[in-house]
Amino acid sequence: MSMSANEWLACMLLTGLVAGSVLNCVIWRLPVMMRRADSNTKEDGFPERFNLFLPRSCCPCCLQTIPFYHNIPLLSWLLLRGRCHHCRVSISLRYPLIELTTALCTGWIAWCWPPGWYALCLASGSWLLIALLAIDLEQMLLPDVLTLPLLWLGLLANLHGAIAPLADAVVGAVTGYLFLWIFYWSFLLLSGKEGLGYGDFKLLAALGAWCGWQRLPILLTAASLAGIGLFLLLRLTGRLREDGAFPFGPCLAIAGWWQMVTPLAMW
Structure with missing residues (x-):
């Protein structure tokens, strides 16, 4: 029934x-x-x-x-x-x-x-993102045991192109990882400091697997704006660490979740 x-x-x-x-x-x-x-x-x-x-x-x-x-x-x-x-x-x-x-x-x-299948995949992926967001906020940690299943689940959800063709999802995963990997090493060579953690690379790869490579620019723009807002909030409230580090994973998670769950017809 x-x-x-x-x-x-x-x-x-x-x-x-x-x-x-x-x-x-x-x-x-x-x-x-x-x-x-x-x-x-x-x-x-x-x-x-x-x-x-x-x-x-x-x-x-x-x-x-x-x-x-x-x-x-x-x-x-x-x-x-x-x-x-x-x-x-x-x-x-x-x-x-x-x-x-x-x-x-x-x-x-x-x-x-x-x-249906995609709604259940979305629910499971959302739960993984919420866990990642909370752990990163509290511990500045994005565990592989959560990010990697999120990546594979995204590819599985797009097996029949629910939100992006499978080929675009695979390219999205690779592009997401490489983009932040290149940013990490460029920032490290120029400033001598680590601007991101490896968990951020894997999280963006997972989100690319869900959304496809075409949505990554919008996702990154939204996450960057959220990151600026979080940085300012932490600084104004005196909760920013002395080295200026703060978790970027929650910003990626929120921006990526909205891209994942919102049908194209609602944009």
Whole structure:
């Protein structure tokens, strides 16, 4: 039986809320797992068996297990008034924001695209971008374990040219990576400083796989303008690092997401 537009939208909004809760887990745990792998040590206060699945959901401060009725997306944070039930430490506003953002982004996809393969790919790609955005904002890190699946998913989504012909998607991935790679080395040779991270190359390659090479100039222009705005905001609020470095991944993610999910007919 076919799904009505309202049913499709409601289903995607609910799925987005649940996905946002899962993303909060990924955003917190993945950087910890990566630090452990790099340093080969587990002396960080977390349990020895620590991954995306174990231990069960717990408070990052007191590490007490969170019961399922305190882990309902958005609702639990509101009922608990933003504090851990056990230690009463404030729960970061990031948790409800990620859940709400994921739900709204998933709902927008349902509004723009009918039920089908591409809409599901878009939802999955959007969730990866939200995780990348949040991790880069907090850690200035774009993990390969997220950027590479985003790239392959983009190529798979365009297998039948949903948003760009497959050939354009492949060229977009190569062009996106090479463009920032050339910029990185040119800036390094001229200034002696690193202007970007390698994760940015891979993220733009992934977005090129989704959007095709033709949309990359618009994407980069929008991301650059967003980057200037973020730089000024961080500087005005005193949150800019002493070396002037700031995460460019969120700017790429936002500009790229809009290119990915918005049908050409709406431009």
